[in-house]
Amino acid sequence: MGDKVRYTCTKSDRILYMATGHTMFTGGYQRLLARMQLELKASLNMIGLRVEAWSEEDEYGQQAARSHVSSWFILYKMEDIEVPSFFLCPISLQIMKDPVTVPTGITYDRESIEKWLFSGKNDTCPATKQLISGCELTPNHTLRRLIQSWCTLNASYGIERIPTPRPPISKAQVAKLLNDAKSPEQQVNCLRKLRSIANENETNKRCMEAAGAVDFLVSMLNNFHSLSFEVTSDDGFEITKPSDEALSILYGLQISESGLKNLAMGRNGEFIETLTKVMQGGNYESRAYAVLLMKSMLEVADTLKLVSLKHELFAEIVQVLRDQISHQASKTTLQLLINLCPWGRNRIKAIEANAVPVLIDILLDSPERRTCEMVLMVLDLLCQCADGRAELLGHGAGLAVVSKKILRVSQVASERAVRIILSISKHSITTSVVQEMVQIGIVNKLYLVLQVDCGSRTKDKAREVLKMLARVWKSSPCIPANLLSSYPE
Numbered sequence: 001m002g003d004k005v006r007y008t009c010t011k012s013d014r015i016l017y018m019a020t021g022h023t024m025f026t027g028g029y030q031r032l033l034a035r036m037q038l039e040l041k042a043s044l045n046m047i048g049l050r051v052e053a054w055s056e057e058d059e060y061g062q063q064a065a066r067s068h069v070s071s072w073f074i075l076y077k078m079e080d081i082e083v084p085s086f087f088l089c090p091i092s093l094q095i096m097k098d099p100v101t102v103p104t105g106i107t108y109d110r111e112s113i114e115k116w117l118f119s120g121k122n123d124t125c126p127a128t129k130q131l132i133s134g135c136e137l138t139p140n141h142t143l144r145r146l147i148q149s150w151c152t153l154n155a156s157y158g159i160e161r162i163p164t165p166r167p168p169i170s171k172a173q174v175a176k177l178l179n180d181a182k183s184p185e186q187q188v189n190c191l192r193k194l195r196s197i198a199n200e201n202e203t204n205k206r207c208m209e210a211a212g213a214v215d216f217l218v219s220m221l222n223n224f225h226s227l228s229f230e231v232t233s234d235d236g237f238e239i240t241k242p243s244d245e246a247l248s249i250l251y252g253l254q255i256s257e258s259g260l261k262n263l264a265m266g267r268n269g270e271f272i273e274t275l276t277k278v279m280q281g282g283n284y285e286s287r288a289y290a291v292l293l294m295k296s297m298l299e300v301a302d303t304l305k306l307v308s309l310k311h312e313l314f315a316e317i318v319q320v321l322r323d324q325i326s327h328q329a330s331k332t333t334l335q336l337l338i339n340l341c342p343w344g345r346n347r348i349k350a351i352e353a354n355a356v357p358v359l360i361d362i363l364l365d366s367p368e369r370r371t372c373e374m375v376l377m378v379l380d381l382l383c384q385c386a387d388g389r390a391e392l393l394g395h396g397a398g399l400a401v402v403s404k405k406i407l408r409v410s411q412v413a414s415e416r417a418v419r420i421i422l423s424i425s426k427h428s429i430t431t432s433v434v435q436e437m438v439q440i441g442i443v444n445k446l447y448l449v450l451q452v453d454c455g456s457r458t459k460d461k462a463r464e465v466l467k468m469l470a471r472v473w474k475s476s477p478c479i480p481a482n483l484l485s486s487y488p489e
Helices: 030-046 110-119 141-153 171-179 184-200 202-210 213-223 242-252 257-281 284-300 303-307 311-323 327-340 346-352 355-365 369-382 386-394 398-404 411-427 431-439 442-451 456-468 481-486
Strands: 016-018 075-077 099-101 107-109 229-233 236-240
Touching: 099 110, 099 141, 107 110, 110 202, 171 184, 171 202, 171 213, 184 202, 184 213, 184 242, 202 213, 213 242, 213 257, 242 284, 257 284, 257 303, 257 311, 284 311, 284 327, 311 327, 311 346, 311 355, 327 346, 327 369, 346 355, 346 369, 346 386, 355 369, 355 386, 355 398, 369 386, 369 411, 386 398, 386 411, 398 411, 398 431, 398 442, 411 442, 411 456, 431 442, 442 456
Parallel strands: none
Antiparallel strands: 016 075, 099 107, 229 236
8 A cells, every 4th residue: 555645625525534545525526525435335345345325424434344443454544634726746746755856946856856857858848838947946944844744743544654764965075986896896986876866756866977988888889798696686696798788877867968969979989888798798677778778878879879880789789689689679779770871871780680580580470569560660761771671572572461450550550551451562562472462362452442431641652552553453354343343444
């Protein structure tokens, strides 16, 4: 169960306090109260208790259960307890546990405003819409003490006193920690401390980045590939390389856009080569982190960097995709290919890395909608060049699996599949390819596309393919007569 939270209504409402994650602070929320009544009944029924009807005529409402209520479920009856409005965070509408004030003078709960500023990539005050990018969050100790005192005064109603929060680490403290890490053992200990600091809150992550922790972690990635140390886990000991630990922390920092640009562009792209090596020789977890970080970097890199990426990177990207390290890593890899293939000779680099057969195999095996859509997007990009079309036609299941996804996955997948067939029909058509299209049912599928609601652009492309190849397939015995009669001349 979550922290205990108070429900406050007007006098006419029955006020219940229970250990759940929902909150109601002001009166007049009958709809939410009704929902909480249902949740209460369901919870008590689960532990075998009978819940009696709640009555508006009773002064406090009837007792919700008879006896022997489970120790984890606490029910309080309260009346006319109101939380001062300035105790509530304007974002979460919860009582603030660590109130901080931004330069606009508005006070928020630290967790909520950090999530707004850092995770959501926002740079304005939620209340005033004024720019507060890169601002310092000033702890409001006076308000926190008031909230703690109010909680203590209302302890009889089950309201717990909020603990005094630990202050965020300072830039000077992080800098000292980094400067003291001279020997390999000190650097290993520094990594452990950095992970602990980063896990506390978003402010610590921004402070670590400003103090130079990113450069330190990158140096660990570059310099430590053989040294190992023991990290205690819940089920024993796990041997981890410092480079793996550094990469995990680096990704968890959620580096700012400017920091990502520096990584991508700095030292002639050295860090991209480092991540490529990790993708080549690291463990599955490190390879996944490398792909995720690579995607974040290249999303903010300039065009010159995107067109100058090396063949080795594409080979490792495709290998990660082939190995199916994790669902998230596979989706990230597909998105990375979608982002990179439009630039320069990147299509050729991906094709030379055997991306097409790997993508077709995924399309054969994956039932997941979004994965199919992304695979077809990449294939569409690769089929815009001759080598990509040749690879698709050379695969025994290439055309068949593409046509199979038409009208079976989504409108996005159908449009991409028809685009691929159109590219082949325009630029790589032969008599044998046309016969294969007829035999595996592509022509029938395209006829069906014209008759169902699947988007005007998809219909236009399907009609274009049918008209383009009409002389060949109209004489085929595989085409039913009713389809021929419905085809527009």
